[in-house]
Structure formats: C-alpha cells, structure tokens
Amino acid sequence: MDSLRYLLILAACVAVTLPLEPVLGARVYRQPRRLLATLVPVVAVFVTWDLIATARGHWWFSQRYTTGVTVAGLPWEEWLFFLVVPLCALLTFEVLGRGPQLLRRVRNGPRHRGEPVPGQPTGVAHPGESARLGPQETPSAPGRQAATGGRHGG
C-alpha cells in the first residue's frame, strides 16, 4: 500500500471535490473543452518547472511512496497533481459563482436575461443570467464592489 500513497492522496482530493459538480452545480467536468484548454497550458508550465526543479535537485520523490510509473522522468502521480489541484480550484471557483445565483433564483422567481448596464457603479447588471459565471456576477459576495470592474475591454 505504501507505493499507492501519493496516488491515494490525489484520489482523496478528487473524491472530496467531486460532489461540487452534481450537488452544488459547478460546471467544470461538463465543460470538457474549456477544461482541457485551461489545463494544457497549466500542465505544460508546471511540468516544465517540475522538470527543471528535479534536474537541479530542488526536490525529489520517494520511491517507496510512488508507484514507480514515470512519464518524461516524473512520477505519473506528479502529472496527476497538476490536473487534480487545478480541478479542485476550478470546482471551488464555480461553486462560489453559482451559490449567489441559486439563491437569487429562489428569491426572484422566474429567470430573465438582464441586459448588462455599462458603467453602472455597483454592477447589479445580470440578475437572472445563468449562462455565464463571471466575476461581476457575485453580487451577494462580500467585497462585491471590488468585483464590478470585471474584465476590461477584452
């Protein structure tokens, strides 16, 4: 069992965050292309960092607590780490964007598509909108005035 330790730690992370999708309404696994497009550059950057760091001896991995399967010189658990941790963060992020909307839907009844109001200082622009989970759509979160800047221009 020792050799499965790193793998089991990662499995626990996946298991703990899994309910965020079906139960709390995060849409991460259900946007596979967006997820893939997000993870590919992240994995590329951090695996590169990892390869440099291990080559330079910054850190190394226990042979006892990894399965011994390596990909490009890194334990495959380490590759999985760069998928699992971002996934957990995205699920958290999506739930946090979702919660206020769910509450609001309960309060406001039927949904309608609000038109964005450019320049509105408090950013209460999209009351019923559910398709996008943008930073400006977290009106009941604390500090929402900081959120109203949203994206610039794009």
Place this chain on the structure above:
Amino acid sequence: MAAEYTVAAVAAPVAVLALELAVLRTGLLRTARYWLTVAISLAFMVPVDGWLTRPDATVVHYAEEQISGIRAPWHIPVEDYGFGLALITLTLLLWQRLRPADGGGDGGEARDA
C-alpha cells in the same frame, strides 16, 4: 547564493500577475470570488501538502539548501504556498479568459466593453 526554490516560489506568482496585467486582463484578481477560491484552496492544500511532506513518511523531499528552511505548519516548506498560489491563479485566469460568450455566440466580451 539564494535558495533557488525560494526565488522561484516568489517569482512565479509575480509572473502570473504580470501575465494577467499585460495579456489576459480578466480582472479576476479584483473579485472576492477569486480570493475566496484561493483561500479555500490553500486551506485544503495544508493537509494535502502536510501529508506529502510529513517527516516520518515523506513523499516529496526538498533540498535544504534550495529552500528558506521555513516550514509551516508541520513540515511544509513555505515556498510551496507560492507554488500553489501560482498554480491556482494561472488556472483560474485561463479558465476565466476562456469563459464562453453568453448565449453561445461570440461577442459577449465586446458587448461589455
């Protein structure tokens, strides 16, 4: 010579910040939702990383000369928080940047401009 992981762990979040300011420009870092996500993610990182670095059954070992030597809590090198912050932030920024336009068409971003 400075510990290399210490330098990298500081440089990485700064590089991600620069990427946001210069290229991605999502505005995400000015939202409470982002900071809350970071806080929750780093909080969960503590038991995970704590387990990976526990002295009696270490999964990931660090070269003492490449880290500051500050470890908290337990045996987690403080550098790991910079690493984690950069990892999480880059992920969220890209995810945000790739947000689908409203209604499935494109031009959603332009409309907000």
